[in-house]
Amino acid sequence: MTMKCKNILTISLCLSIFLFFSIFLMTARSADEGTESQDESSKEGIPKRIIGKDGTPMVLIPAGEFQMGNRWEDAAENPNRGKGYFKDQQPVHTLYVNAFYMDIYEVTNAQYQKFLEAAKDWDHNWELSRYDKPYEVHKPAEFFDKSEYNQPNQPVVGLAWKSARDYCKWVGKRLPTEAEWEKAARGDLEGKRYPWGGSINPERANYGHNIGKATPVGSYPPENNYGLHDMMGNVSEWCADWYSPDYYQNSPKRNPTGAASGGPGEFRVARGGHYGLGAEWFSCASRRFSSEGVQTNFGFRCAKSVPR
Numbered sequence: 001m002t003m004k005c006k007n008i009l010t011i012s013l014c015l016s017i018f019l020f021f022s023i024f025l026m027t028a029r030s031a032d033e034g035t036e037s038q039d040e041s042s043k044e045g046i047p048k049r050i051i052g053k054d055g056t057p058m059v060l061i062p063a064g065e066f067q068m069g070n071r072w073e074d075a076a077e078n079p080n081r082g083k084g085y086f087k088d089q090q091p092v093h094t095l096y097v098n099a100f101y102m103d104i105y106e107v108t109n110a111q112y113q114k115f116l117e118a119a120k121d122w123d124h125n126w127e128l129s130r131y132d133k134p135y136e137v138h139k140p141a142e143f144f145d146k147s148e149y150n151q152p153n154q155p156v157v158g159l160a161w162k163s164a165r166d167y168c169k170w171v172g173k174r175l176p177t178e179a180e181w182e183k184a185a186r187g188d189l190e191g192k193r194y195p196w197g198g199s200i201n202p203e204r205a206n207y208g209h210n211i212g213k214a215t216p217v218g219s220y221p222p223e224n225n226y227g228l229h230d231m232m233g234n235v236s237e238w239c240a241d242w243y244s245p246d247y248y249q250n251s252p253k254r255n256p257t258g259a260a261s262g263g264p265g266e267f268r269v270a271r272g273g274h275y276g277l278g279a280e281w282f283s284c285a286s287r288r289f290s291s292e293g294v295q296t297n298f299g300f301r302c303a304k305s306v307p308r
Contacts, residue, residue, distance in 0.1 A: 059102055
């Protein structure tokens with residue numbers, strides 16, 4: 001065989017080896033990218049995280065059953081055992097909730113301020129509430145002029161339930177139902193008082209006046225496997241539901257939306273407790289309620305239905 005032929009064969013062999021390894025690397029890379037893409041979505045192909053119109057990340061809370069309610073009333077370590085303070089959280093019952101998205105953070109002063117600026121220009125026919133003039137409803141939050149409440153990244157407080165509802169509508173979201181809120185707070189921990197487990201932890205939540213005011217959103221680490229911040233403490237969070245103390249006695253088993261009315265006081269549900277409450281007064285199951293008016297330590301976060 002001539003030297004020329006040997007050189008041609010050598011070059012051909014090298015090209016073949018190069019081509020083989022190129023195809024191998026491209027295939028491996030494609031497989032890796034495919035796995036990464038799958039990690040970003042649920043098994044049903046639903047994105048696990050999205051960014052809301054207001055810039056807040058939202059996390060997917062998967063569909064499924066969970067145990068809603070509180071066994072704390074009858075617990076031996078409950079300092080108020082037998083006093084009936086937690087009866088509205090009983091009985092513990094199994095619910096099914098459809099998949100939905102939940103804001104990772106509470107809505108901030110800065111975000112709510114943008115809502116107010118937009119509200120000035122709304123057409124009065126835009127269906128926000130029972131009132132004729134939306135901006136008369138959506139006034140600046142009660143404490144915008146007080147430094148302990150008005151920092152841009154603090155959760156907005158001192159606003160009425162309707163203003164929280166209408167902010168959510170403005171950004172293409174809604175308030176979570178009470179059942180959605182509790183499912184999101186619990187993560188995958190069944191029967192625990194707190195999102196992270198069974199014991200209170202001052203390094204996980206702002207409560208009991210350990211800070212003395214609401215902290216900027218996300219100041220504490222995520223509280224459960226969904227990556228949600230400040231579900232416990234900081235500020236109480238408005239929910240969509242009317243409040244009834246005996247609602248759990250006959251709650252629907254799938255996607256409950258609350259009582260038909262809020263009773264004589266027209267009370268709405270709030271969840272999560274706030275920075276001034278002691279540990280025994282808040283948990284994943286704790287229910288608070290108030291009239292729809294301005295409340296000092298009440299803020300909110302938004303939810304969003306998964307398109308079906």
